[in-house]
Amino acid sequence: MSKLKPDSVSAARYTAVMGLLFAVSAALNLIESIFSAFLPAGMRIGLANIVIMAAILCINLPSAVLLVLLKSAFVFLTRGFTAGLMSLCGGLAAFAVTSLLFRRTNASYILISVLGALAHTFGQLLAARTVLGTNSIFAYAPILAVSSIAAGICTGIVLKAVFPKLERVIFKNKYS
Amino acid sequence: MNDKNRKLLNIRDTIIIVCIIAVILMCFIIPRLTESTLGEYALITCGGKTAAKLDLDGEGIYTFPEIKGMSFIIDDKRHISVYESDCSDHTCMRTFPISSPGEVIICVPNKVTVEIISELPDENKPDVILR
Numbered sequence: 316m317s318k319l320k321p322d323s324v325s326a327a328r329y330t331a332v333m334g335l336l337f338a339v340s341a342a343l344n345l346i347e348s349i350f351s352a353f354l355p356a357g358m359r360i361g362l363a364n365i366v367i368m369a370a371i372l373c374i375n376l377p378s379a380v381l382l383v384l385l386k387s388a389f390v391f392l393t394r395g396f397t398a399g400l401m402s403l404c405g406g407l408a409a410f411a412v413t414s415l416l417f418r419r420t421n422a423s424y425i426l427i428s429v430l431g432a433l434a435h436t437f438g439q440l441l442a443a444r445t446v447l448g449t450n451s452i453f454a455y456a457p458i459l460a461v462s463s464i465a466a467g468i469c470t471g472i473v474l475k476a477v478f479p480k481l482e483r484v485i486f487k488n489k490y491s
Numbered sequence: 492m493n494d495k496n497r498k499l500l501n502i503r504d505t506i507i508i509v510c511i512i513a514v515i516l517m518c519f520i521i522p523r524l525t526e527s528t529l530g531e532y533a534l535i536t537c538g539g540k541t542a543a544k545l546d547l548d549g550e551g552i553y554t555f556p557e558i559k560g561m562s563f564i565i566d567d568k569r570h571i572s573v574y575e576s577d578c579s580d581h582t583c584m585r586t587f588p589i590s591s592p593g594e595v596i597i598c599v600p601n602k603v604t605v606e607i608i609s610e611l612p613d614e615n616k617p618d619v620i621l622r
Contacts, residue, residue, distance in 0.1 A: 348580075372494050395579050397600045417494070424497060426504035429511070443599045448539035451604045454595040457519035464512060475499045 332485055333378060340366040340386045348394075361432050361466040364409055368431065368474050371414050373485050383410050397446055401439045408438025428471030432463040531609055533571045533589075535563065538602045547571065547590065547607075558603055571605060572596065 343362040351359050363386055370379040383406035391399025413431040416422050422430075436459045443452045533545040535555070542557040547569040554562045560577030570588035576598055583598035592609035 351580075351582075395600060398579065401599070421497065423500045423504040425500040426507060429508055433511075443597070446599055447597065447602055447604060449536065449604055451536075451595045451606050452597055452599075454593060454606075455597065457515055460515050460519075461512070464508065464515075468508075472499065478494065 332374070333381070336366050336370055336382055337385050337389075340382060341389050344386065344390065345393075359466075361409075361435055361463070361470055364406075364413075364428070364431060364435060365470050365474050365477070367406065367410055368413050368417075368428065368470075369478065369481050371410070371417055372478055373482050376414055379410055379414065380407075383407055397443075400446065401442045404442035405435040405439035408441075409435035423471075424475045425468055425471035428474060429464050429467030432467035432470065433460060436460060436463045532607075533563075533565075534606045534608050536604045536606075542603075544608075545571065558601065561598065561601055561603060563605065571607070573598065573605070576601065 340363045343366065347359055347362045367379055367382055367386075370382050383403070387399050387403035387406055390402040409431040412434040413427055416427045416430060437456070440452055440456060440459070444450060532547055534541065535543045535545065535558070537555075537558045540557075542555050543553070545553060545563070545565065547565060550565050550567050552562055552564045552574055560575075561583075562574045563571055564574040565571045566588065568590070570590045572588035573583040573586065573596055576583050578598055578600040580600075583596055583601075583603070586596045589596055589605070589607055592607050594607045596605040597603070
């Protein structure tokens with residue numbers, strides 16, 4: 316399928332699309348923080364991963380990495396260094412898994428989303444382990460893994476519903 | 492692979508997801524649920540170093556000079572939890588009280604862990620400051 320690339324559209328259009336996706340990512344991150352206040356053990360829904368997966372599908376891999384970095388910078392500015400580091404590690408792990416599965420396999424949206432959410436969780440756990448210097452953090456792994464699967468199913472359904480519409484928006488009037 | 496033809500979920504992927512859930516349940520959660528041993532004390536570490544060992548029979552609120560901005564509470568049911576924390580998201584304060592061996596409470600911003608240990612500490616008197 317065709318992808319939106321910086322060299323195939325005007326720089327202004329590319330910047331606008333990336334800015335839009337980053338804004339959605341930041342907004343979803345804040346909404347997620349509100350939900351997470353009612354969840355134990357640092358559980359997060361992973362809503363912002365939808366944007367990263369949409370970028371992998373609709374734009375290209377470097378742009379998706381850029382969005383991961385921007386999202387982590389946003390978390391760093393709003394919630395501090397530790398949260399920023401965990402967001403970065405989780406985001407890069409999720410990006411690696413989802414981009415590989417989207418490009419190399421015909422796996423379904425929900426499976427890719429579930430495995431991406433699991434990768435995100437374990438990336439965050441590894442970052443937390445580095446900060447804490449103890450393996451105790453892995454005691455959270457089972458409950459976080461179960462919540463990741465539930466979150467992955469939800470984000471997979473949302474991505475499947477949103478992807479065609481998002482692609483139409485991004486490529487609308489591309490050749491006009 | 493054309494992403495427009497990609498399915499939301501198919502039978503093969505459903506089986507994979509069910510297998511992942513089954514592995515998680517079998518390896519981690521079921522053994523934890525069937526474990527009935529009661530924890531004896533809570534090991535509190537800060538930055539990887541032991542800050543205190545708290546006897547779970549000692550009901551009360553505890554603070555430690557090594558851990559600034561945090562306090563811990565042990566209730567009458569021998570559960571320990573974080574009473575106060577100055578971290579940004581208060582995830583540690585939302586974590587359920589713990590009492591069984593292997594259970595932990597973690598505050599990543601403050602680099603603090605609370606872990607329940609089943610063996611008795613070498614010294615019977617906990618090294619704590621009671622507030």
